[in-house]
Amino acid sequence: MDRAIVDYTIEMRRYFHENPELSFKEFKTQEKILSELKSMGLNPVKIAGTGVYADIIGKNNGKTIGVRADIDALPVTENNSKTYRSKNEGVMHACGHDAHTAMVLGLSKLLVSEGKNFNGRIRVFFQPAEEAPPGGAVRMIEEGLLDGVDYVIGQHVDSQLPAGYIGYRSGPVSANSDTFFVTIQGKGGHGSRPEGGIDAIYAASLFVTSLQAVRARILPQTSPAAITVGTINGGYRHNVLADNVQLSGTVRTVTEEDRKSAEAKIKSLLEGLKSFLGISYEYKFEYGYPVMKNDLEITGIVHDEAVKIIGEKKVIETGQMLGGEDFGYYLQKKKGAFYRLGTSNRDKGIIASNHSPEFDIDEEALGPGVEVLNAISKRLLI
Amino acid sequence: MDRAIVDYTIEMRRYFHENPELSFKEFKTQEKILSELKSMGLNPVKIAGTGVYADIIGKNNGKTIGVRADIDALPVTENNSKTYRSKNEGVMHACGHDAHTAMVLGLSKLLVSEGKNFNGRIRVFFQPAEEAPPGGAVRMIEEGLLDGVDYVIGQHVDSQLPAGYIGYRSGPVSANSDTFFVTIQGKGGHGSRPEGGIDAIYAASLFVTSLQAVRARILPQTSPAAITVGTINGGYRHNVLADNVQLSGTVRTVTEEDRKSAEAKIKSLLEGLKSFLGISYEYKFEYGYPVMKNDLEITGIVHDEAVKIIGEKKVIETGQMLGGEDFGYYLQKKKGAFYRLGTSNRDKGIIASNHSPEFDIDEEALGPGVEVLNAISKRLLI
Amino acid sequence: MDRAIVDYTIEMRRYFHENPELSFKEFKTQEKILSELKSMGLNPVKIAGTGVYADIIGKNNGKTIGVRADIDALPVTENNSKTYRSKNEGVMHACGHDAHTAMVLGLSKLLVSEGKNFNGRIRVFFQPAEEAPPGGAVRMIEEGLLDGVDYVIGQHVDSQLPAGYIGYRSGPVSANSDTFFVTIQGKGGHGSRPEGGIDAIYAASLFVTSLQAVRARILPQTSPAAITVGTINGGYRHNVLADNVQLSGTVRTVTEEDRKSAEAKIKSLLEGLKSFLGISYEYKFEYGYPVMKNDLEITGIVHDEAVKIIGEKKVIETGQMLGGEDFGYYLQKKKGAFYRLGTSNRDKGIIASNHSPEFDIDEEALGPGVEVLNAISKRLLI
Amino acid sequence: MDRAIVDYTIEMRRYFHENPELSFKEFKTQEKILSELKSMGLNPVKIAGTGVYADIIGKNNGKTIGVRADIDALPVTENNSKTYRSKNEGVMHACGHDAHTAMVLGLSKLLVSEGKNFNGRIRVFFQPAEEAPPGGAVRMIEEGLLDGVDYVIGQHVDSQLPAGYIGYRSGPVSANSDTFFVTIQGKGGHGSRPEGGIDAIYAASLFVTSLQAVRARILPQTSPAAITVGTINGGYRHNVLADNVQLSGTVRTVTEEDRKSAEAKIKSLLEGLKSFLGISYEYKFEYGYPVMKNDLEITGIVHDEAVKIIGEKKVIETGQMLGGEDFGYYLQKKKGAFYRLGTSNRDKGIIASNHSPEFDIDEEALGPGVEVLNAISKRLLI
DSSP states (O other): HHHHHHHEEEEEEEHHSSSSSTTTTHHHHHHHHHHHHHHHHOOOOEEETTEEEEEEEEEEEEEEEEEEEEEBBBBBOOOOTTTOOOSTTTTTTTTTHHHHHHHHHHHHHHHTTOOOOOOEEEEEEEESOOSSSSSSSHHHHHTTTTTTEEEEEEEEEEEEETTOOOOOOOOEOEEEEEEEEEEEEOOOTTOGGGSSSSSSHHHHHHHHHHHHHIIIIIIIITSOOOEEEEEEEESSTTTOOOOEEEEEEEEEEEEEEHHHHHHHHHHHHHHHHHHHHHHEEEEEEEEEEEEOOOOHHHHHHHOOOOOOOOOOOGGEEEEOOOOTHHHHHHHHHSSEEEEEEEEGGGGGGOOOOSTTOOOOOOOGGGGHHHHHHHHHHHHHHH | OOOHHHHHHHHHHHHHHHHHTTOOHHHHHHHHHHHHHHHTOOOOOEEEETEEEEEEEEEEEEEEEEEEEEEOBSSSOOOOOTTTTSTTTTTTTTTHHHHHHHHHHHHHHHHHHOOSSEEEEEEEEEEOOOSTTTEEEHHHHTTTTTTTOOOOEEEEEEEEETTTTTEEEEESSSSSEEEEEEEEEEEETTOOOGSSBHHHHHHHHHHHHHHHHHHIIISSSSSSSEEEEEEEEEESSTEEOOOEEEEEEEEEEESHHHHHHHHHHHHHHHHHHHHHOOEEEEEEEOOOOOOOOOHHHHHHHHHHHHHHHOOGGGGGEEEOOOOOOTHHHHHSSSSEEEEEEEEEEEGGGGGHHHTTTTTOGGGGGGGHHHHHHHHHHHHHHH | OHHHHHHHHHHHHHHHSSSOOOOOOOOOHHHHHHEEEEEEEOOOOETTTTTEEEEEOOEEEEEEEEEEEEEOBOOOOOOOTTTOOSSSTTTTTTTTTHHHHHHHHHHHHHHHHEEEEEEEEEEEEEOOOOTTTTSSSHHHHHHHTTOOOOEEEEEEEEEEEEETOOOOEEESSOEEEEEEEEEOOOOEEEETTGGBBHHHHHHHHHHEEEEEEOOOIIIIIOOOOEEEEEEEESSSSSEOOEEEEEEEEEEEEHHHHHHHHHHHHHHHHHHHHHHHHEEEEEEEOOOOOOOOOOOOOHHHHHHHHHHHHGGGGGEEEEEOOOEEEEEEEEHSSSSEEEEEEEEEGGTBBOOTTTTTOOOOOOOHHHHHHHHHHHHHHEEEEE | OOHHHHHHHHHHHHHHHOOOOOTOOOHHHHHHHHHHHHHOOOOOOOOEOOOOOOEEEEEEEEEEEEEEEOOOOOOOEEEEEOTTOOTTTTEEEEEHHHHHHHHHHHHHHHHHHHTTOOOEEEEEESOSSSSSTTSHHHHHHTTTTTTOOOEEEEEEEEEEEEEHHHEEEEEEOOOOEEEEEEEEEBEEEEEGGGGGSSSSHHHHHHHHHHHHIIIIIIITTTTEEEEEEEEEEEESTEEEOEEEEEEEEEEEESSSSHHHHHHHHHHHHHHHHHHHOOEEEEEEEESSSSSOOEOOHHHHHHHHHHHHOOOOGGEEEEOOOOOOOOHHHHHHHSSEEEEEEEEEBGGGTTTTTTTSTTOOGGGGGGGEEEEEEEEHHHHHHO
């Protein structure tokens, strides 16, 4: 691949890194993407508020491949002395969406510079608000992004993998990432007379301990799944009986059946506490990003094309994870695959995790990233 | 007091100790009591199957005082080399009812020998089956024992107190001693697939752990009360999901309100488990002996008379206990007091607890026991 | 009793009600008390910062009786339209210490006006900071208040009893009121990967549920005792594994043995969680006000004198309570009694609980309050 | 395939079904297998006590394929009116090992009758005691069965799949099936005085409820795993504090890391209970059959050959299961695959589960079963 494409991609990545914007507020980012695509001779279109897409049309009719970048940054204060550090204090591309955006622009430039030497169409799209559920993907789809698209491809930078590696996995690679909110209402009183009230802290604690059985007895023990209470808050003073505790948590599942089962069983548990202790409760279960299910065949293509470019040793099968990604919405509609591009480099000291204030990537991974996207897209068009 | 009374009491105690009989099977015991009372010139009457009572009538009209002995033994094999050890293998007066019977016979002999020198009437009664709920007291009362009785007195030997001591306490001195039986019905399956069934062992365990909150959150924290699960049994094999667990336990309370509250809350807990886990259950709560509530004034008399006989230092206030005694039924109907006669003697090696196979009493306590019974009865007749 | 004394007591109560001051900041209150006592011809002395005491010396030698008032108010905003409502916004005599102070001043005036017609000495004392542990009593004692005192008497207004009633109880009438603070330190991570961290919310919940067994299995089931977790707070976000939970609670016991046992067992429970889950923890157990143990004989005198003044029907035995009162410190040193003066009046709409913003008293109770204090003190001087 | 082979297989299956023998007591079974193999002109060898193996040697040198049958029956009383029902009352081929044995004999006959028309060697082996851990496979291996073997194949009848279907799965298809035994030792006493002892039933219940967190917090939430307590037994009488509870259970994992983690964490939990409650305990964790890990490539061959014989629609991917199979020991040593042969038939009323007294198979499945074994073995020899 032409070094100019690599340099362009790095340049773009740095531009976006310096100018991060929060979810659905990617105004300048959108402007930049539009201007870059136009300068390549493409006809980019605004979508989903701050999103963009553009079709790169080949020589003959054929399939349409969607290639996705997400473009938003996080409310993180960068702790980094790089020349290209964030100029927008308190906002940072700590999850690498700058790289995603840059690589899809790099892919666009590559395709155009090669003379669009393929059959069919490659639709590059730049989605806002991946970090903020309900996320930008839903809106992209509602506004028609996937119309006429055959397959979708997503590539994500990953600090768990060394730069130059590709991680792939068939089947479920994330989880249904749902949120629940519980309020337990007891009855206050003096701490020395619990019999005069209903102790909401005891009830909440029994909720948390019993919740373990939802995972360990009720969900299928062969299913990947996690239920975590992330926050618990209640009470006024050491000697006052708490009348109210607020809890919130996350439920991760990979099947719709498990998701529904968990939702229902948490409610059953709350009903049980009501029967036992006489509490009342509020319970809200909010559906978040759905599980990403990678297509077996397309994952095979990811694997094969990656091997051709970077060699068998650096293409590895990753484990099942229970994270959330709104690329799952695209995969509910179209066949496709979401895979990982290693970007850490121990020798260069680039080891910080995604989402941390020290996060950075080894830019040497960007060139291969563009090449792999290019190869997969072309192969899918055959 | 005449030494002959003491000797008689010891002789009687040894007779009964050698010839123990189980609850409601005190046939020879009844015969012996009848024969002894007749030989004193009294007119004993059979009651409650194997029970006896007799009235010792004073010179003038007056009140009627009931003095109770219980007469049954326990299914315990005596481990003891005394000459008077049990001749009825496997049955033993391990709770001292032999002494109770002997002392009330001793009292009868004393009253007769003194010429019934009092106003009113002393009704001595010998109750079967104190050790076997529902107990003999209920039947004694049903058959009219308490008709015309003004006050009731009960004296119990106690290995916790040294011989020659009296223990007294006003108000509640035992507990409502109720029993519950719970069967938890889940659904069987293979242990490797808990999701395919309903794990009765988990449900039963959650029952036991949550039951602690019935005591610690729901019953009044100032009330004496205890809830204990005494047995738990369930399951077939290490790798088979248990469909059924059986539990039994005891609930001890001192107020009717707490008793009802505990009964209802255990049911609420089971309902809660049903809502949460989908188990079904059976629940039986059986009322046992009621709390004994000693009358303040009569307890004062017990104290005062005991002090006169054995001196202030040896008359001590005992703690609240949560044991069960069917003397509680008499105290539901009549004012009275139940108090303790110390019978252990460290120097003589008489230290074993009531109900143990090594239990014995220091017979030197029997004389004072008769004297105190005599003094209290006379004082109540004034 | 002279109506002037009643009027004076009411006037004083209103003065203090209008001018409430927080614990250890009772500066004006102290001035007023000093000035009133001086105007009676007494020689009041400052003590414990904002406290006062004065000796009223009878005609002949004799015992010394300490009569206590507490003088501080609460950080409560009064919700009340009475003419004498608090002028110190946000501070209120919501626990009736205004009445306590006024009645002890009323008693002083009465004793002086009667010509100190008794043998011995009555030491009236006005203690700061009852509402704020470690409280003012400790300092009063340290500064010698109890030197030469034989018995102490405390009277507390009570919204649970109707005006004109006296509530008494022998033995323990409050509890050792101790506070514990627990921090559970786990290890953070993503909520979808609990295996990567140590879930502090689960650990804290297991702490709370298991704590019930400390009350229900380990402390004596016949002991009044309560353990309540009053606050629980931890976590950051629904999908983040919480690394830290803070809890605080109260432990109420009536024996030193139970207090020590509870303190130790909470630590054992935390050690257990450490062994099981690998958490670390901080644990602080702060001793608060000790149990008040009323002397049997002096409580009898309270009862008898109260009956003489207000009649048998209105003098009732109250239940054991597990509240905290720093009068317990005086009772650790001297024999005495703490009893309750009813001050609610349903007909007048005076029903709000102590400590509530609507709290008020029926001032008709103040006269009898002074009379009973007077009678008890005199009787103890005989 | 020749119908004679099918008829022979059915005849053999019925013979073994009528003459079931328990684990390591398969004496007649061994005799029958030896005699059948000899009558085919083979040289069978006794191994592992009651096991047998024989090599069927092809025309040229090549690989060696091991084909396994297990031969033991279960202590189940057959509830079935078939002509070939068990003649050995109380023992039954309720798991289909009769069919396994018959099909491997059928395969042998087929290979011989075809003239051993292949390169290399097919080692048929008949293993005792699959149903009774530690199982017969360990001994077969110890005695050299796998020497010179390249791949191993196992086929199991399955009532969950219709007759004529094959179920396959790559990777883990069973679980490490370990057993634990726990004794919790508390201290007895009276049920009304839990403070006088250590309640082993409470401790055991807290063990069971807390164990859920080992699955739900500590093991990887993406790992298939199950922990079940299968039996719990303790206590003497409803009102006696239990001093001892016995528990047993199963732990199912698919990685060695999870297995070790579960083993260690159960111990940590018991240590935690010791710290908290002062119990002592015994804990035994017995390693059972290891997870079967099917080789990806060989599973592909199973799939492909099965498709050729019975068509794509009837060859289905099965779910991960957490059962135990001692074929796992062979797969620890050699590459291979273990797959399932459907044998239920709703139309014929053959629906009972493996291990039930009504279990039966549709014998129409036996022919295809032999054919698939044949095809896979031949393919692996190429």
